[in-house]
Amino acid sequence: MDTTHLIxxxxxxPFVSFVIAILFLHRSPRLAQxxxxxxxxxxxxxxxxxxxxxxxxxxxxxxFTSGAIELHFGFLLDGLNLMFGVVVALITLCVIIYSxxxxxxxxxxxxxxxxxxxxxxxxxxxVYAVDLLQSFIFWELVGLASFFLIGFWYQKASAAEAARxxxxxxxxxxxxxxxxxxxxxxxxxxxxxxxxxDPERGLVARVAPATLTAITLLIFIGxxxxxxxxxxxxxxxxxxxxPTPVSALLHSATMVAAGVFLMARLYPLFLAAETTRxxxxxxxxxxxxxxxxxAMVDRDIKKVLAYSSISQLGFMLMxxxxxxxxxxxxxxxTHAMFKALLFLCSGLFIxxxxxxxLEQIGQAGGRSMKLTTIGLLVGGAALAxxxxxxxxxxxxxxxxxxxxxxxxxxxxxxxxxxxxxxxxTFRMIFLIVLPARFEPASGSDEDAHGSAEPWxxxxxxxxxxxxxxxxxxxxxxxxxxxxVQAPTHTLGSMLPAIGVVLGGIGLAWVDFGRxxxxxxxxxxxALQTLFSNGWYIDTLYRAVFVxxxxxxxxxxxxxxxxxxxxxxDQVGFGLLRSGDGSRSLxxxxxxxxxxxxxxxxxxxxxxxxxxx
Amino acid sequence: xxxEMYLLLSAVLFCLGLFGALSQxxxxxxxxGVELMMNAASLNFMAFNRFSVTDPSTGQVFVLIIIGLAAAxxxxxxxxxxxxYRQRRTIDPESITELRY
Amino acid sequence: xxxxxIVVGVFVIVAVAxxxxxxxxxxxxxxxxGLGISLFGIAGLFLQLxxxxxxxxxxxxxxxxIVVAIVFAMMLSMAMTINPPARNLPKTIFAAIGSGLxxxxxxxxxxxxxxxxxxxxxxxxxAVSRIGNALLEHYNLVFxxxxxxxxxxxxxxxxxxxxxxxxx
Numbered sequence: 001m002d003t004t005h006l007i008x009x010x011x012x013x014p015f016v017s018f019v020i021a022i023l024f025l026h027r028s029p030r031l032a033q034x035x036x037x038x039x040x041x042x043x044x045x046x047x048x049x050x051x052x053x054x055x056x057x058x059x060x061x062x063x064f065t066s067g068a069i070e071l072h073f074g075f076l077l078d079g080l081n082l083m084f085g086v087v088v089a090l091i092t093l094c095v096i097i098y099s100x101x102x103x104x105x106x107x108x109x110x111x112x113x114x115x116x117x118x119x120x121x122x123x124x125x126x127v128y129a130v131d132l133l134q135s136f137i138f139w140e141l142v143g144l145a146s147f148f149l150i151g152f153w154y155q156k157a158s159a160a161e162a163a164r165x166x167x168x169x170x171x172x173x174x175x176x177x178x179x180x181x182x183x184x185x186x187x188x189x190x191x192x193x194x195x196x197x198d199p200e201r202g203l204v205a206r207v208a209p210a211t212l213t214a215i216t217l218l219i220f221i222g223x224x225x226x227x228x229x230x231x232x233x234x235x236x237x238x239x240x241x242x243p244t245p246v247s248a249l250l251h252s253a254t255m256v257a258a259g260v261f262l263m264a265r266l267y268p269l270f271l272a273a274e275t276t277r278x279x280x281x282x283x284x285x286x287x288x289x290x291x292x293x294x295a296m297v298d299r300d301i302k303k304v305l306a307y308s309s310i311s312q313l314g315f316m317l318m319x320x321x322x323x324x325x326x327x328x329x330x331x332x333x334t335h336a337m338f339k340a341l342l343f344l345c346s347g348l349f350i351x352x353x354x355x356x357x358l359e360q361i362g363q364a365g366g367r368s369m370k371l372t373t374i375g376l377l378v379g380g381a382a383l384a385x386x387x388x389x390x391x392x393x394x395x396x397x398x399x400x401x402x403x404x405x406x407x408x409x410x411x412x413x414x415x416x417x418x419x420x421x422x423x424x425t426f427r428m429i430f431l432i433v434l435p436a437r438f439e440p441a442s443g444s445d446e447d448a449h450g451s452a453e454p455w456x457x458x459x460x461x462x463x464x465x466x467x468x469x470x471x472x473x474x475x476x477x478x479x480x481x482x483x484v485q486a487p488t489h490t491l492g493s494m495l496p497a498i499g500v501v502l503g504g505i506g507l508a509w510v511d512f513g514r515x516x517x518x519x520x521x522x523x524x525x526a527l528q529t530l531f532s533n534g535w536y537i538d539t540l541y542r543a544v545f546v547x548x549x550x551x552x553x554x555x556x557x558x559x560x561x562x563x564x565x566x567x568x569d570q571v572g573f574g575l576l577r578s579g580d581g582s583r584s585l586x587x588x589x590x591x592x593x594x595x596x597x598x599x600x601x602x603x604x605x606x607x608x609x610x611x612x
Numbered sequence: 613x614x615x616e617m618y619l620l621l622s623a624v625l626f627c628l629g630l631f632g633a634l635s636q637x638x639x640x641x642x643x644x645g646v647e648l649m650m651n652a653a654s655l656n657f658m659a660f661n662r663f664s665v666t667d668p669s670t671g672q673v674f675v676l677i678i679i680g681l682a683a684a685x686x687x688x689x690x691x692x693x694x695x696x697y698r699q700r701r702t703i704d705p706e707s708i709t710e711l712r713y
Numbered sequence: 714x715x716x717x718x719i720v721v722g723v724f725v726i727v728a729v730a731x732x733x734x735x736x737x738x739x740x741x742x743x744x745x746x747g748l749g750i751s752l753f754g755i756a757g758l759f760l761q762l763x764x765x766x767x768x769x770x771x772x773x774x775x776x777x778x779i780v781v782a783i784v785f786a787m788m789l790s791m792a793m794t795i796n797p798p799a800r801n802l803p804k805t806i807f808a809a810i811g812s813g814l815x816x817x818x819x820x821x822x823x824x825x826x827x828x829x830x831x832x833x834x835x836x837x838x839x840a841v842s843r844i845g846n847a848l849l850e851h852y853n854l855v856f857x858x859x860x861x862x863x864x865x866x867x868x869x870x871x872x873x874x875x876x877x878x879x880x881x
Binding site for chain 2: 732736751752782785804816830843847855873
C-alpha cells in the first residue's frame, strides 16, 4: 500500500467503525466492540507502517477557494506527526481492549465504543492535519468527543454537569485559538502549516514581531483551555466523572496533550516570539506548582492523577517555552504512556473495590492484585522520575532545557515540582500498598465479575508497563525524528534531579509508609484546606462567572418572553380585539346594510355631481 | 314644467322613499318606501318619454312593465311578511338577525 | 300662472305630501294611506305628461291592486293591533344622512347634465293602439316574460305563505 492509502486507512478506519457501530449495532454490543477494535488495530498497523516508511511530502487536496484564499485539507507526514500518531493509535488500542473488560456490564456498550472510535478518528485527523483550519476543526471534534465521553453516564447529574463544564471551559480557550487562526489568515493569506513554518516564506519572515506575538499568544489561549492550564484548569478534575478508560485516554495521554502537541507542531513560530514564551513559562510554572499542591491532599485516586496530569502538562510547556522542542515532546510521549498506565491500574482497583478512595482501596487489600500493583509501581516511579525508567530521562531533558533557556527561578521551581510529584505519587502508592490496617471486604480475589484482573484489562496494562519502563531508550529516535540533536548529560548534571526524587520518596515514606499515615500537611490545617479546595479557584469561578452568566441569561430570557415574544403576542391579541370590534358591523340588520350601500353610492354621486 | 323639474321631483320622491325604507320599524312601511322608489323611477321614465324621445310609446310600455313587476314583487314581499309574522309574531326588521356574527 | 301650472302644482303637492306622510307616520295605516295619496298624485302627473292610459293603469293596478293587497296583509298580520315599536333615533339619523347624501348627489348630477330635448310628438303617436302594437310586436319578449314573472310570483307567494302541514 502506498502512503496515500496508508494514511487514509489510519485516519478513516476508526471513522468507519464509528459509523457502523452507531448506526447499525445498537443491539449487538459485542459485534460493535469487535468492529471498533478492528478499526483501532487497522489504524495502529497503518500508523506503524507509515512511521517505518519515514517522512514524506505532505498530501493536499483542494477543498474550496474563496477569492484569493485556497483551503486545503490533507495530511502532513513529518517526523513529529508520524511518531505521535503511533503513540495515539497504540494507547487508544490499549484503552479499547481494556474497556472490553471494564465496561463488560454496562448497558450502553455500543455507544461507548462508537464514541471511542469517533474520538480516535478526530484525534488522528488532528495529529496528521496539514492545514491549520483542518486541525482546528478536528480540535473542536476532539472536544466534542470528550464532552460525550465525560457525560457518558448522563443520567448522573454530576457527570452531565462535568461534561458541560469541560466543553464550555475549553470553548473559552478555543475562541482565542480561532481568533489567532484568523489573524494568521489575515497576515499570511493561507492556512497551510508547512508554508507557515517555512523559514524563508513563512510567518516568521513575513509578519512583524508584534503580530507574531499576538498570534502565538492567541494560540496559547487555546492551549490553556485544551491542556487545562491555569486559569482554565478546573474542568479536568471534574472530568473524572467519566469512565476510567476515558480518563486514561483523553485526559492524560491524548486529548489534553493536543494542546502541547499544537505548540510543538507550530514550534518555529513560538521559537521566534520571545515575549509569548516568557508568558507561557510563567503560566506553565504556576500551573505545575498549583496542581502539584492539589494532588498532595486529595483522597480520590483519579483526582490525584488528574491534578498530576495538569502539573505534568505544565511541566512540558515549561520545557517548550524554555526553547527545547525535544524535551517537551519527549516528556509528552513518556507521560502519555505512564499516565495512561496509572489510570488503567486505578481503573482496575476501582472496578474491583467499587471505590475511588485511596485509603479504602489500600485497606480492602489493594496489593493483593499483584499485576495491577506492579503496574502501579512502575508507572508511579516513572511519573516521579526514578531512574532508569522513562520519566527520569524525559524530566532530565526538561531540567537541562530550563537550565539553559530560562532563569534559575524556573529551574528551582521545576525541581520543587519534581519533588512534589515524587511526594504525591508515592503517597498514593504507599496508601494502597502499605495501608494502616487491613480490612478486606468479604470474598476473595474472585468476585461477581469473575477474576479481579481479567486478561482484557491486564494485557494493555502490561504493554504500557513495558513502554513506561523502557521508554527512555527512545530519546535518540525521537530527537532524530524532530531533526534536533539530543543533548548529552554528565552524571553531575543529573544529580539534582535524582536528589529531589529521592527526597520526595523519602518524605512520602515518612508520612505514609509507616505510622498513622497522615501527611505533614495535616499539621498545617490552613494549607491543607487551601490545597484540598483547589485554592478556591473553582469556588471563585462559580461565585463570579457562573452567577453572572445566570443572571444575564435570566434577564435576557425575561426580555425575550415579555418583550419580544410578548410583543408579538400583543400584536396578535391586538388583531383579535380589533376583529372583535369590527364584528359589531355585522349586525344582521338589513336596513343598516342597505344604508351603508346608499351612503357609499351617495358619496360617489356627490363626488361626481359636485366636482369630479 | 320643464324636464329638469320633473327629474327633480322624482329625485325628491325617490329619496323620501329611500328614507322610509331605511328607517321604518315595520316591514310593511319598508314595502311602502320601496313602492315609492319605484314610482319615482317610473315618473322619471314618463318625463323623459315626453321631452326627449321620438316614439312616445316606448316610455309608456316601460312604465307598464314597471307596474307589472311591482305587483309581482309586492305579492312576494307580502307573503314573506305573512310567513314571518306567523313564526315570530313580529314584523320588525331589527328582530331578523340570523345573519349576525 | 296658467291653469296648467296650477294643476301640475296641485298634483306635485299631493304627491310629495303623500310621500311625506308615507314615510313619517307611526301608525301603519297612515303610511298606507299616504302611499295611496302619493300614487294618486303621480297618476295625475302621468296624465299631465300626456298618457291617460298609463295614468289609468296606475290607479287601477297600483292603488286598486297593490295598496289593497298591502291593506290585506296589514290586517292579516295584526299590524294594527301591535304597538308600534319606538323610533330608533340613531337609525333614523343614519337613514337621513344616507338619503340626504344621495339626494345631494342626484341634484348635482342633474345640474351638471345637459339634457337633449325634442319637440313633443304628434297626437297620433300618443294613441293607445300604438302602445298595444308596441307591446305585441317590438316588446313581445318582455311582455311574455312579464307574464311568466307574474306566474312565478303567484306560485312563489302561495308557497311561501302556506301553512306547513306537519306530518301526522
